[in-house]
Amino acid sequence: TLTMEELHARLSHIAPATIREMLAKGAVEGVKLDPLHETMGQCESCEYAKATCKPIGKIHEPKHCEKFGDEVHTDLWGPSPIQ
Numbered sequence: 001t002l003t004m005e006e007l008h009a010r011l012s013h014i015a016p017a018t019i020r021e022m023l024a025k026g027a028v029e030g031v032k033l034d035p036l037h038e039t040m041g042q043c044e045s046c047e048y049a050k051a052t053c054k055p056i057g058k059i060h061e062p063k064h065c066e067k068f069g070d071e072v073h074t075d076l077w078g079p080s081p082i083q
Contacts, residue, residue, distance in 0.1 A: 003037035013046050 002010070007019050016039070022028050065071045 001032045001034045003034050004040040005037070005043070007031070007033065008040060008043060009045075013043060013049075016040055 004016055004019065008014065008016060011019060011022075020033075020038075023031070023033055
């Protein structure tokens with residue numbers, strides 16, 4: 001018999017709802033959830049991991065220049081070896 005916190009940590013920090021679903025469908029054998037600890041508070045590890053991840057936008061909208069010549073792109077190579 002394990003608490004929700006213990007199962008959450010042992011199952012790689014998956015969501016508590018997913019743990020309940022796995023137990024209900026019999027996907028995990030030999031494990032029982034302690035009826036007095038079926039819920040859990042905030043997981044410090046999960047909060048820390050989420051806080052360090054910055055969201056990546058799905059659409060890239062580059063800043064447009066207002067007039068010709070405001071921004072210049074070049075490719076540089078060198079110095080060239082001389083023989």
